[in-house]
Amino acid sequence: MTVVYEDNHIIIVNKSSSEIVQGDKTGDVPLSELVKQYIKETYAKPGEVFLGVVHRLDRPVSGLVMFARTSKALSRLNRMFAEGGVHKTYWAITRNCPSEPEGTLIHWLVRNEKQNKSYAYDHEVPHSKRAELSYKVIGHSQNYHLLEVDLKTGRHHQIRCQLAKIGCPIKGDLKYGARRSNPDGSISLQAHSMQFIHPVSKQEVSISLQPEGEFSMF
16 A cells, blocks of 8 residues: 545545455455555554545456545545546456447446346346446557557446457456466556545645556556
């Protein structure tokens, strides 16, 4: 975990692919607790530290995660995320290249809770939710392609599922059709940038990560 932005109301960290945002059945220490500990130690906070989770990333995904440090920010950020007021872009590495260098994908996704997996359909089906994203191919290496993804809706495993649907599963993502896993168990998907109007100061905030690891190859 690396802190990339913080003020009195918000803290944004760069999550590694091995970290979970909130506690689960594994019992591993979640990112939210690590951030609480960081705030407690950095600012010598007595007692329990307030921290609100406003969105999540799948465990094997790396990149930017935002938390609220105050109840005022939490309620406003929850509303902003629900209304699409936080613009997030992702980087994804795929072995196959989409047929078009850029485009918009619209599918209807059905989540299977038991499998913890979503299935994409070209038309509306029972229990499905509309999913939309735009992508642009921004880099190539000898064997892989780098896509920038602009997420329009926030569905379960949306980027992973929709890219797999067009024959471009994300590198390392065995659940959605990748040929092999990444050595560290990650998938090559990163929450790369985030833009929003600060819920308290009303100033524009724009955060982007510097390419690192396999993303720096591009």
